[in-house]
Amino acid sequence: MHAVHENSEPGGAPDLLERAATGEAAAWRELVDRNTAVVWAAARAYSPTAADAEDVCQVTWLSLAENLGNLRDPRALPGWLATTARREAVRLSKARHRESPVDWDTGMFDIPDHADGPEVSALRSVAVSRMWQAFAGMSRRCQQLLRVVAVAPDASYAQVSQALGMPRGSIGPKKGRCLAALRERLATGGCVEEAAG
Incomplete structure (x- = not known):
């Protein structure tokens, strides 16, 4: 991984990953900002509820934090995050399905508007x-x-x-x-x- 970083441009994914791995909070925030849409989209696509998708996102970011120094190709980070979120969502969905006979959350389209009669x-x-x-x-x-x-x-x-x-x-x-x-x-x-x- 260090060989990849030597030739990385400042602010690129390899550079941000390396700086985040050393504990730089600004680099971590930038990684999260750049990739939140990918993680959320994967989590929500494979999660039956928004709450489950939020859990999947948290686990995905935790997994990235645990694996910052282990990624073989830092430029493939968005794909790695999407795959990780997708796998976690499927795992969580299977666990939830075993916990409850209720399948998908039927309230996902229901947005209450208290101004209506x-x-x-x-x-x-x-x-x-x-x-x-x-x-x-x-x-x-x-x-x-x-x-x-x-x-x-x-x-x-x-x-x-x-x-x-x-x-x-x-x-x-x-x-x-x-x-x-x-x-x-x-x-x-x-x-x-x-x-x-």
């Missing part, structure tokens, strides 16, 4: 329920991609690619197909819900 709240609840049912019926890959787009809308395709382990060129077309499938599910599921209600 009971009628608007009831309509919003029905809409959120329909959205959740449509979303839950999609493939896991579509759910992961749409979660990343929802929680990190400013993430670049390169960051989404690292977070999901998906080829960059397939992200746009896959996102379009997933959104079209979600729209179709919402359109066809709406009639069934109204008839049942």
